[in-house]
Amino acid sequence: MEARKARGDRERVRFASPRLRIRTREDGATLVRSEADPGHCARCVGELLTHWAETVPDRVFLAERPSGSKDWKTCTYGEALDGARRIAQALLERGLGPQRPVAILSENSVRHALLSLGAMHAGIPAVPVSPFYSLASTDFSKLKHVFRIVTPGLVFVESPGPYQRALDALGSKDFELACGRGGPAPSATPFRELLSASATDAADEAFRKTGPRTVAKILFTSGSTGLPKGVINTHGMLCSTQRAIVQCWPFLAERAPVTVDWLPWNHTFGGNHNFNMILHNGGTLYIDGGKPTPALAGETVRNLREVSPTLYFNVPRGYDVLLSHLEEDPALADSFFRELDLIFCAAAPLPSHTWNRLNALSRERLGREVPLVASWGSTETAPTVTTIHFPVSESDNIGLPVPGVELKMAPCRGKLELRVKGPNVTPGYWRQPDATREAFDDEGFYRTGDAGKWIDEGSPEKGIRFDGRIAEDFKLSTGTWVAAGAVRLKLVDMLEPLAQDAVVTGQGRDYVGALLFASPSGCEAVAPVASGAEPALAEHLRTPEIRAFVRERLKKMKQEAKGSSMFARRVLLMDEPPSPDFNEITDKGYINQRAVLERRDELVRLLYADPPDARVIVVEDDTERGNP
Secondary structure, X not given: OOOOOOHHHHOOOOOOOOOEEEEEOOOOOEEEEEOOOOOOOOOOHHHHHHHHHHHOOOOEEEEXXXXXXXXXXXXXXXXHHHHHHHHHHXXXXXXXXXXXXXXXXXXXXXXXXXXXXXXXXOOOOEEEOOOHHHHOOOOOHHHXXXXXXXXXXXXXXXXXXXXXXXXXXXXXXXXXEXXXXXXXXOOOEXXXXXXXXXXXXXXXXXXHHOOOOOEEEEEEOXXXXXXXXXXXXXXXXXXXXXXXXXXXXXXXXXXXOEEEEOOOOOOHHHHHHHHHHHHHOOOEEEEOOOOOOOOOHHHHHHHHHHOOOOEEEEOHHHHHHHHHHHHHOHHHHHHHHOOOOEEEEOOOOOOHHHHHHHHHHHHHHHOOOOOEEEEXXXXXXXXXXXXXXXXXXXXXXXXXXXXXXXXXXXXXXXXXXXXXXXXXXXXXXXXXXXXXXXXXXXXXXXXEEEEEEEOOOOOXXXXXXXXXXXXXXXXXXXXXXEXXXXXXXXXXXXXXXXXXXEEEEOOOOOOOEEEEEEOHHHHHHHOOOOXXXXXXXXXXXXXXXXXXXXXXXXXXXXXXXXXXXXXXXXEEEEOOOOOHHHOOEOOOOOEOHHHHHHHOHHHHHHHOOXXXXXXXXXXXXXXXXXXO
């Protein structure tokens, strides 16, 4: 590993100073953009790979730890470019292109990366598909939908065994199947065969023709409100996003970034923001085989003992799981913080107690706080629209627009919807013209469905606060609107450290309620148990200490609320965590509110039953009607 600057040389990372141009119109909309020059960006993703392969060919670009191995398997920039060119040639020889792209069904791996880079090098779209569509489905409806839309010519899986049921469900296969390890399925093409092709002028010519408007990827939305839509991601979108980020975070160009990252590449956060940030800045990405679950968190811990990242990315649930290990293991915390320039959280605002725990650990290990930042965007914006590049103290601050992007804050249902225009915005949805037309307003701004407001209207340079998903807001039976996102965040903060997340209920009902997902470590903090006598989570949640804690915090939330729509009158504690298999937790690690409410409809009805069930914790007119 290359020598890095001493800790004392980088006490603070260097951010660009915010410079804004703001215009408020008579129709109530506010247009916001950065005055900074976005600068020149690469022509295509392959140009980034070529640059680093020529500049630092022996630097490690990607590393993974094969199952059961103690050692990291690495791929340098030189090796990555050679592999991408060979794969580009193999794909061109098969006649692949925009109408018959490359679909990747399996999780993050070096082979996954090389196949994606090879396809993009030749101007062929890569289509990374959520593994859940293949591994956790019974009818494979979403997978079949994806294949109908993109009609792939080649499909890749790391190991055929786990994907066989999904492949069989697709019926007649008008595509070539390629496999990595574990032995190829009958008639499948070994991945090494793609790598054995010799790149010719055809591959180089296809690369030269690849430009900003060429489709680089088709990324699918989560499908929480219907079947997934295929979002067109062009090379211009991906490259302009990374150039804009460097304009806000110039320290990225000062030393090669290093990260240990599990976030899935079939989502824009892991696959575009994180992966491309490492590629754009000539860094190293250690592919983390762990995930923020009790079963897989140990792998993340093992990796972070060995690799000290300069950048670390995660979602709120991931930080909550990781913090319990960092707080108990000083050696692990030292390794984690030793080289860290930036801690980044996405997918949802970080609860304030998690924010405070991270800052406390940072001060303890380094004597200072590592900047804890967030950005905001979507699959349709590749993904960054706003990012934090200034000191913040609010966990729901999403920053300010990056250079080159124009943000419109448009009045919508009592809030300000965030709408976007810029080189990072998708031209539309693949083979779905009706959905494309509906996604843009009459001025060509992409309608995100997210709401925002100024942290301080008198000082816009302090940033924008995320104000929830407009589609998640609902009306009570009284006609009062409930800002579900704001209530959720307040609930999690009020119930720290017990609450890990919450789903707000009450649409068409008389009052607000919530399904509360508890943190096992938070339960222990609230109601410690004797060593060796740790109860199951369901039993722990029924203890009088836990219920009394929740009841008292709900009373306080009611006292502080400015109206009946701003506090939860009833709460039901969940002993089953949100399930990724049922889309309750997305691949990015945040809760899908709609999926939870649909799957747990019986529990929602239980929450509002009269008289209240013994499991429901009630605060109503300061009198608890639920059983203690």
